[in-house]
Amino acid sequence: QILIEMKKLGDENSEEAKSKEPESSNLLKLSASSINDYEPCPYKYRLKHIDKVPERKTRATMEFGIIIHNVLDEFHGGEDQSLDNILQLLKKHWRTNAFEYLLREEEFKIQARELLTAYHKYIQDYPPQIVARERKFSFIIDKLRVMISGKIDRVDQEGDRLAVVDYKTSKNKEKAKGSLQLALYAEALKRDAVEGVSGNPGSTILHFLRHPDDPIESHIFDKDDLDKQMKKGAVVSAGIRSHKFPTKPDDFICKNCDYREFLCPAWEET
16 A cells, blocks of 8 residues: 555656656756666665655664764864874764664764774875865756766865865775766866866775775776766666656665665565
8 A cells, every 4th residue: 555655646746747847947956876876776766866755774874974974074174183083073973863772873883983093094194185075066967957966075186186085984895987976076076066176187086984904996087987977877867857767676786775675566575
């Protein structure tokens, strides 16, 4: 019954969107995360971004990431670059109500201290020349009638180029070359679309905080790389505008999905 009601609601929303926004003038707003949600499963995109169904199981890990990002942002914005200060900032930004139960909170707190201590050691060995932090960007791809927006964790001066750095608290590493997120950062710099920042893009860096022995994955995107990544936006925007939100059941992708046992018809009978 819930699935039936969700389908009706989704259809009504789609029809309402069609009537309110003529196809000729509609500007679709996307980000790296929304594109990455649609690609593996358009139905997840619909539940999350159109029907606004909140994710549940992943809330604690998301909150943990937000806390760490806030700590690093304030740390790099101040003069005190000591280990003691970064750990004090952890206490300041910690939110007990972000975690379901005490034991899990304590586990996350231990992990936070460990990864921040390792991060502090890394920047002592490789001090960054930071020019901006937490900078928003947006640009329009005219031929697609799509607005791309996002926020860059850190921008560093790297010779005569600008390097972008994205902090990752995930356990799994990925290659920077295949990162749509980094490609969009580079494209934003290329288009001079980052607030208060101007310069040519250089390295794009994923800093994996849970991998202190080998935390950096980097890549310099050339035109072909960027074109390849931007095509993802074209495919996704076409699917969304066509109101195509099929399920794509996959054991590996679906196993950690919050909607699998709650609202996904692909797993209703399993």
